[in-house]
Structure formats: structure tokens, C-alpha cells
Amino acid sequence: MAGLDASLKEMMSIDGAIGAAVVDHNSGMALGALGGDREFDLQIAAAGNTEVVKAKLRTMDALQLTDHIEDILITLGGQYHVIRPLSGRGGQGLFLYVALDRSRANLALARHRLKQIEERLEV
Numbered sequence: 840m841a842g843l844d845a846s847l848k849e850m851m852s853i854d855g856a857i858g859a860a861v862v863d864h865n866s867g868m869a870l871g872a873l874g875g876d877r878e879f880d881l882q883i884a885a886a887g888n889t890e891v892v893k894a895k896l897r898t899m900d901a902l903q904l905t906d907h908i909e910d911i912l913i914t915l916g917g918q919y920h921v922i923r924p925l926s927g928r929g930g931q932g933l934f935l936y937v938a939l940d941r942s943r944a945n946l947a948l949a950r951h952r953l954k955q956i957e958e959r960l961e962v
Contacts, residue, residue: 841959847873850937855944859937860885864892923953
């Protein structure tokens with residue numbers, strides 16, 4: 840089991856990581872964040888990605904899908920943004936978020952690492 844700070848540090852150790860956060864999608868607030876800068880504000884990213892998660896959950900509900908979101912991937916010209924909702928151990932309503940420099944990241948490996956981090960995170 841890993842705490843919030845250890846999990847954020849592990850997320851930032853993913854090749855190409857620009858910023859990482861654990862976000863409450865009910866409030867849009869980041870419980871913790873590492874990385875980012877003036878040009879990449881993680882608080883704004885957390886709030887904006889909350890809307891992405893909520894929209895997908897509403898769509899799944901409207902379609903009466905009983906499955907769960909494993910992850911949401913947004914590809915930009917120079918970045919990957921990966922959102923992974925937490926399941927179990929009190930993580931409901933939270934998601935992991937990592938932004939990656941596309942030129943330095945391995946997307947498959949990043950997704951695998953996020954899954955491992957999610958499984959160990961104790962909230």
C-alpha cells in the first residue's frame with residue numbers, strides 16, 4: 840500500500856511525466872499534485888478533467904452501460920493526458936491524472952504503471 844505523496848512521486852517517475860494529480864471528481868479539486876508550471880497549471884487541469892470524467896459517466900448511465908471506466912486517454916500533438924478513475928479501498932470519486940510529453944513517453948507502459956499505482960494507493 841502506498842500513500843498519496845508516494846503515489847504522486849511514482850506517477851512523476853513515469854517517462855515523460857509533466858505533471859500528476861489525484862483528483863476528486865465530485866469537487867474538481869486536486870487532493871495532491873506534483874509537477875506542472877506556469878504554462879501547465881495542474882489545478883486548472885484537475886478541474887477541467889473532472890468535467891471529462893463526469894461527462895463520460897453521464898453518457899455511460901444514459902446508455903445503461905454497467906461497465907467501469909478503466910482509463911480515459913486524450914492525445915494532443917505534443918502530449919498524452921491519461922485519466923484513471925480509482926476503484927475500491929475508499930477511492931470512489933477519485934481519479935489519477937498524469938500528463939506526459941509525447942516525445943518521451945511510452946503510452947502502453949504509462950498505462951500499465953498507472954494501473955499498478957492505482958492498485959497500491961491507499962486513500
